[in-house]
Amino acid sequence: MDKYQKENGRRYRKYGFTSKLLCIGDRMRGSVFRPCLDVLPATTLEGALRDRFPRPDRCVYAIGRFTKMQKDSLVYSPRDRVAGVSKVPIQTEVLADVEAEVYILLNDWTVEYPKQFSMRMGAMRAQGCGWTEWETVEDEIPAGEPVRGTLYSRIPDSPKWREAFGIKNVLSQRVGYLPIPERGARTYYHRALFEG
Numbered sequence: 001m002d003k004y005q006k007e008n009g010r011r012y013r014k015y016g017f018t019s020k021l022l023c024i025g026d027r028m029r030g031s032v033f034r035p036c037l038d039v040l041p042a043t044t045l046e047g048a049l050r051d052r053f054p055r056p057d058r059c060v061y062a063i064g065r066f067t068k069m070q071k072d073s074l075v076y077s078p079r080d081r082v083a084g085v086s087k088v089p090i091q092t093e094v095l096a097d098v099e100a101e102v103y104i105l106l107n108d109w110t111v112e113y114p115k116q117f118s119m120r121m122g123a124m125r126a127q128g129c130g131w132t133e134w135e136t137v138e139d140e141i142p143a144g145e146p147v148r149g150t151l152y153s154r155i156p157d158s159p160k161w162r163e164a165f166g167i168k169n170v171l172s173q174r175v176g177y178l179p180i181p182e183r184g185a186r187t188y189y190h191r192a193l194f195e196g
Helices: 003-008 042-052 159-164
Strands: 011-022 062-076 090-105 116-120 131-142 175-181 187-193
Touching: 042 062, 042 116, 042 175, 090 131
Parallel strands: none
Antiparallel strands: 011 090, 011 131, 062 090, 116 131, 175 187
16 A cells, blocks of 8 residues: 555545547447447556556556437448458447546645646547547545446456455446556456446
């Protein structure tokens, strides 16, 4: 446990963020359609925050949900640079006019995050998606006693993630697998608790 958590216990900072276009990509379906998730996986938040505020030796525990969004679609055709022709058009779902709230577990590193910042997140960044504007809504929220509720995000099913958000018992679990990026281009899949 780090010094901040030893002195203050589990505390969180609540951010709100907005985005005009956001794509939280899911796997391709039939090589012509790419759906977009309507939940915020914790690994997507962690990856984006670690990319924005690099510190390879520390983990960022963040969880969030969309409070407002509209689904839209974008059709694009990747171009083969060698042949100089476009391939089959791909339809991609995107989220428009997004508003979301995110809770970040505070520690010696995350407590230094600025109150306002901008960053890119998600997929389709070359097509103009993913620019997000973050602003602090509430700071130093103490962790309360666990209450029965519904999970609105996807988090890795590991003791560290459960402890970070005070998850004690899962009465009715929906499980799946989340991609966890490693150094380089490698990715592995980890068992996760899904929304609902």
